[in-house]
Amino acid sequence: MSETRNAPAKRPSKNRERLLAAARKLFAEHGYAGTGTEDIVREAGVTRGALYHQFADKQDLFRSMLERMLPEIGQRLFDETMSRISSDREDLKVGCQVLLGIYADPEVRRLFLIEGPAVLGLAGWKALQAPLSTLFLHHALQHLVDEGTLGQGELEPVAELLAGALQQAGLGIGNADDPQAARERYAAGLDLIVDGLMRR
Template sequence: MQTTGTKHTQRSRATRAALVSAARALFAERGYAGVGTEEIVRAAGVTRGALYHQFRDKTDLFDATVRTVEAELTERIAGQVMTDAADPVGALKAGARAFLDAFAEPDVERILLLDAPGVLGWRRWREIGQEHGLGVITAALEAALAGGATAGRPVPPLAHILLGALDEAALMVAHADDPEAARAEMTEALEHLVDGLLARNG
């Protein structure tokens, strides 16, 4: 039998999830500045008081939305793309390609690239990216080294370099006049970067 506390926790989680889901759809459609909190609570089917019980303000809700999108993106790339690669170096390249391809999706591009750096600030945006992506990159680099690749530097700085390069490449694509051409150029550049950082033994 569920206790009152358990039911309350479940309702609270459901309310939070509904708010993030509604906000995500609206932010993706019109951007952070074009969406009001009243519209979000209507779409979520909750009260305004429920929103402010879960989040300090609209920016706090947006922060949670960014973390949700970032977590889903990281899980998709690590769980579906990189694990299918033939070797760890190939996994890094496949992950880089999938990362850039994901930003062709309007909600990912709008929320993570076009709005998040300005709304949350560069530092917070980078913190979220590191929280979700740095571990995946670090694990892939360690797997590459265990599989016979060599690197001229320890793994932690290399992981930060790759994460920064991925973010910069995604921003370049998002703001390019020809996103498709920019995506192809950035993908090729990232693959060359991986090759430059890692080399095969023997």
């Protein structure tokens, strides 16, 4: 049976939630290529028809699973950053370090940094995660604008450059043999960039 279907009506349902949970578990354990739709429906306890009622194909299910993960990552980024800072000015530096730590989490690394670009393509992966990095960076950089360290007109290009640096760090952590060591290297590099910006 072909993996490509017409787009279904994506209604909230218990079956949809079961499929997303099963897909997340199996993709994390076996990877995208190593997980078939039959494995997913068996794990979810639903029929194959239920899968195609909710998702166009396996790739659509995978993309939806990553979209479901993004708010979790965003909330974790916010909570951990807020717990570590004593002033708004520290948002950018601490938030970058927290995000790299999240990237090194085994599940996030496997699904978001390894499988994500491979399944969606680099452009699709960047587009998927762009709202999260944009929200974080614009919020953090606005504090530097408010205090006069950064001009309002400089916020957008600086945010784009930092987003690119974070994306590259994520891909580097995803592909590293030692993700924790890679995280530390990229964290040190980002510290140099952010410290230079904040000393203006």
